[in-house]
Structure formats: C-alpha cells, structure tokens
Amino acid sequence: MGLSVLVVGGGIAGLAHAVAARRAGHEAEVLEVRPGWEAAGWGLSLTGPALRALRTLDLADACAEAGHPVHRTVHCDAEGVVRAVVEPPSVLGPGEPVEVGIGRPALHRILREAAAGLGATLRTGVSVASLCHEDGQVTARLSDGSARTPDYVVGADGVRSRTRAQLGLDVEPRYAGQMVWRALVERPDWASDVHVFAGASGTTGVIPISARQAYVFLTESAVEARPAPESELARRMRDLLAPFGGRFADVRDTITDPAQVVRRPVHTLFLTGPWHAGLGVLAGDSAHAPSPQMVSGAALAIEDAVVLAAEVTARPDALPEAFEAYQRRRHERARAVVETSVEIGRRERQGRHDEVRALHQSGHAAMAAPI
Ligand SMILES: Cc1cc2nc3c(=O)[nH]c(=O)nc-3n(C[C@H](O)[C@H](O)[C@H](O)COP(=O)(O)OP(=O)(O)OC[C@H]3O[C@@H](n4cnc5c(N)ncnc54)[C@H](O)[C@@H]3O)c2cc1C
Structure with missing residues (x-):
C-alpha cells in the first residue's frame, strides 16, 4: 500500500x-x-x-x-595562460559528461x-x-x-x-567567514569547458550553463556577513576580479548589471x-x-x-x-x-x-x- x-x-x-x-x-x-x-x-x-x-x-x-x-576543466593562471587540462573519468561511465x-x-x-x-x-x-x-x-x-x-x-x-x-x-x-559571488554572463565561445583562473589573491572561473549563458564564480574571504547595496554588486564584483586578466578580463567587463549578480554568505x-x-x-x-x-x-x-x-x-x-x-x-x-x-x-x-x-x-x- x-x-x-x-x-x-x-x-x-x-x-x-x-x-x-x-x-x-x-x-x-x-x-x-x-x-x-x-x-x-x-x-x-x-x-x-x-x-x-x-x-x-x-x-x-x-x-x-x-x-x-x-567533459574537461581547463586550469589557467591569473592571466589566462593554460597550465593544465584535466579530464577526469565520468561517474556515469566512458564518454558521459563529468x-x-x-x-x-x-x-x-x-x-x-x-x-x-x-x-x-x-x-x-x-x-x-x-x-x-x-x-x-x-x-x-x-x-x-x-x-x-x-x-x-x-x-x-x-x-x-x-x-x-x-x-x-x-x-x-555556522557562518564560514566568506561570501560567495555568482554572475550570469553571456558564454564566450572559448568557455565550452569549465575554466578556472587561479592567482595569488584567489580563484575564479567560468562555468557554461547553456549554449548562450555561463556563470562566473568567486569567493570573498574574511568578510562579515553583511548585505551589500544591490546597486553596487556589479561594480564590487568587477573590483574583486580586477587581478585577473587575459581573456577572463573580457568576461569580467560584461558584469555591469546588478541583476546579473548574487552575493550570499557561506x-x-x-x-x-x-x-x-x-x-x-x-x-x-x-x-x-x-x-x-x-x-x-x-x-x-x-x-x-x-x-x-x-x-x-x-x-x-x-x-x-x-x-x-x-x-x-x-x-x-x-x-x-x-x-x-x-x-x-x-x-x-x-x-x-x-x-x-x-x-x-x-x-x-x-x-x-x-x-
Ligand atoms: C551561491 C550558491 C551556489 C551554490 N552552487 C552549487 C553548485 O554549483 N552545485 C551544488 O551542488 N550545490 C551548490 N550550492 C548548494 C546547493 O544550492 C544546496 O546544497 C541545495 O540547494 C540544497 O537543496 P535543498 O532543497 O536542501 O535546500 P534549498 O535549495 O535551500 O531549498 C529549500 C526550499 O525550502 C523553502 N522553504 C524554506 N523554509 C520553508 C518553510 N518554512 N516552509 C516551506 N518551504 C520553505 C525555500 O524557499 C526553498 O525553496 C550552492 C549554494 C549557494 C548558496
């Protein structure tokens, strides 16, 4: 029954x-x-x-x-130079997406x-x-x-x-002392794989979510869990992403509308x-x-x-x-x-x-x- x-x-x-x-x-x-x-x-x-x-x-x-x-993650430095391409086995089986x-x-x-x-x-x-x-x-x-x-x-x-x-x-x-940022962007042609950009200040990346869209992720460390004024979100995210250059900079510069951005306490x-x-x-x-x-x-x-x-x-x-x-x-x-x-x-x-x-x-x- x-x-x-x-x-x-x-x-x-x-x-x-x-x-x-x-x-x-x-x-x-x-x-x-x-x-x-x-x-x-x-x-x-x-x-x-x-x-x-x-x-x-x-x-x-x-x-x-x-x-x-x-299927792959492309690891780059902060200037967008490719350092490694990792293609782990898929949990679903050979040929399946990771x-x-x-x-x-x-x-x-x-x-x-x-x-x-x-x-x-x-x-x-x-x-x-x-x-x-x-x-x-x-x-x-x-x-x-x-x-x-x-x-x-x-x-x-x-x-x-x-x-x-x-x-x-x-x-x-428990608040982890970090805020996580996500921005919805137009997917650049090169971002059909996950791209991670690692620099001295931290890590960001571009994750494709459809033929047309991707999101940019970023974690901001050692900050209080205070909300930021919504009107400032796009500018603040661009500022945090300033240390990253190369092809990533083109994506960063498209983060202009606060409605593209979410910032959440971890x-x-x-x-x-x-x-x-x-x-x-x-x-x-x-x-x-x-x-x-x-x-x-x-x-x-x-x-x-x-x-x-x-x-x-x-x-x-x-x-x-x-x-x-x-x-x-x-x-x-x-x-x-x-x-x-x-x-x-x-x-x-x-x-x-x-x-x-x-x-x-x-x-x-x-x-x-x-x-
Ligand atoms: C910024 C961010 C990015 C993330 N990215 C990823 C990722 O890429 N991959 C991944 O695997 N995980 C990610 N996570 C984690 C993932 O989102 C959560 O683990 C997942 O959503 C948990 O699902 P859930 O259904 O348990 O809770 P939730 O998704 O939080 O859903 C809970 C639902 O319950 C409703 N609700 C709340 N209170 C009540 C109530 N009293 N009565 C009725 N309804 C109620 C809420 O409105 C909500 O719809 C991310 C989390 C954050 C914050």
Whole structure:
C-alpha cells in the first residue's frame, strides 16, 4: 500500500523526493513557503553524483539538454595562460559528461514538472505552523489554517529549516567567514569547458550553463556577513576580479548589471545526532549544508531524496527504522563532504589556494562511491 508524504520545502531535495516518492507509488504534497516557484537566477554545477542520482529519477538527460554538459576543466593562471587540462573519468561511465552546468530556474522547472506530471500536489505560499505527534500519528497544522495527517513529513526547507526546530533537532548554521559571488554572463565561445583562473589573491572561473549563458564564480574571504547595496554588486564584483586578466578580463567587463549578480554568505551545517524524530525526517541542506566551493550540496540533496524514498518503500510499516537506515547510508558521506568544504574555506581564508585543489579531488573521489 502506498504511503503519504508531506514535503516541507520546494527546493532541490523536496522536489526530488516528491518525484522519487511518486515513482514508488506514494502520495506526495510539497509545500513551498515562497509565493511563487521562481528560483534565483544563478547557475549551478550538477556533478557526476548529482547526475547519477537524477538518472535514477529519469531526469539526467533532461538536465543535460537544458544545461551544458562538461567533459574537461581547463586550469589557467591569473592571466589566462593554460597550465593544465584535466579530464577526469565520468561517474556515469566512458564518454558521459563529468558534470552539467545548468541555470537554477531550469533545474527547478525540470524537477517541478516531473513531480507535477507524476501526480504530486505542489503548493506555494504555504508552510507548516506546527507539527504534533500523538497516538502514533503526526499532524501538521499549515499556515493557511488547514491540517494534514500524512504517514511521514520530510523537512527539506534548507539550511535555516523550521521543520528541524519543530522536530526538536535544532543545530545552528555556522557562518564560514566568506561570501560567495555568482554572475550570469553571456558564454564566450572559448568557455565550452569549465575554466578556472587561479592567482595569488584567489580563484575564479567560468562555468557554461547553456549554449548562450555561463556563470562566473568567486569567493570573498574574511568578510562579515553583511548585505551589500544591490546597486553596487556589479561594480564590487568587477573590483574583486580586477587581478585577473587575459581573456577572463573580457568576461569580467560584461558584469555591469546588478541583476546579473548574487552575493550570499557561506553557511555550513552538519547535524551530528539523529536526522529524524517521530514521523519527521530531514533531507538536503536542513541536515547537512556544505559550502558551495565543494559544488556538492545539490548532489547530496538529490541522493538523500532517492535513498529516503527507497528506505521508506522497503519498510512502509516501520518508518522510524526506515529513517535510521536512510541516515546510516547518508551520514558519513554527508559528514565528509561538509568537513572537506569547511577545510577548503579555511585554507582559502589563509591564502593556501594551491592546497585547495587536492581537497577538491579527495572530496569528489569520496562522492564518486556508489550511494
Ligand atoms: C551561491 C550558491 C551556489 C551554490 N552552487 C552549487 C553548485 O554549483 N552545485 C551544488 O551542488 N550545490 C551548490 N550550492 C548548494 C546547493 O544550492 C544546496 O546544497 C541545495 O540547494 C540544497 O537543496 P535543498 O532543497 O536542501 O535546500 P534549498 O535549495 O535551500 O531549498 C529549500 C526550499 O525550502 C523553502 N522553504 C524554506 N523554509 C520553508 C518553510 N518554512 N516552509 C516551506 N518551504 C520553505 C525555500 O524557499 C526553498 O525553496 C550552492 C549554494 C549557494 C548558496
């Protein structure tokens, strides 16, 4: 018999779990607190493990078509002189992309359309006001005054999860002392691979996300987590990128519109204790949020969604045991990614940029292991 799941949060983990749950024959309702579905417009890299998990949901090809498959990373110095071209094996197999760059709105649309197409109920502008466990049942009172009694609740509401607190699993996200920048740009012809530019001041790069678009990434270290006036974002990002020259300079100079730019504080989190209480369980950033430098938060979120659906389907009459089995399969992997990402941030803040690449490699090697 199918179960019913109430998913709190219509981001990557929540929508992916709705897809996985519907494919396994369960009822799924997703609540997104924002008034609409528009995802922030910057790009995202779907690494091999993310694509592998999307493949189990039959969505990897749609992401590759909507995004830009990448096979190589070109490492350059700050003047754009090529120092190395790295073509790692793809987690998906020979000839397959190593990663796919994609716009966040495109990824969210693919997940949303798949979930809705499979019959999940998707609602915006609504959240969970309270969760109450009684007589072996969970009751969710929603912000619109209605109530639900699903078989289980998934807290997929991100790093600042309210569900986590409602389940009594609270842990505070930690500010990593860094701000991460992304700018959406027109993709230059030479940027069909990932390009990384490393200089004494740090690292930037250009990631293609479609035939026409790419994003530029940058991490600003040792700064307070204060928002900057939006009107200054493009100029400030160009200033931070001033040490980089050569062909990168042409891309940098196209960052002129503040609407192209996002600047976000890096918050990391790892819940060392249980990720579940009663009939509620956490997935994605609400349980473990690595810093964006490891480019693996989305992969972890999609993997969680898939593994959780498999475990509840295997033990529909013993959900707390299913949640434990889910966490057993996820805990070490997520811990390793979060810890590696924190270490990357620490070395970046100390200016030890040449050590960062080795950490990336070991982190991604660990993520390549099957889930
Ligand atoms: C700048 C930046 C760049 C990044 N780049 C990459 C990358 O290239 N590759 C990668 O793998 N990862 C990247 N990450 C990390 C990745 O974005 C996250 O790990 C991933 O989005 C986690 O998915 P999630 O669904 O758990 O959380 P989220 O994506 O945060 O989704 C949570 C959703 O829940 C909703 N919500 C919040 N509270 C409530 C509530 N009370 N009720 C209902 N809904 C609620 C939110 O509105 C949101 O839609 C990046 C992160 C940042 C900040």
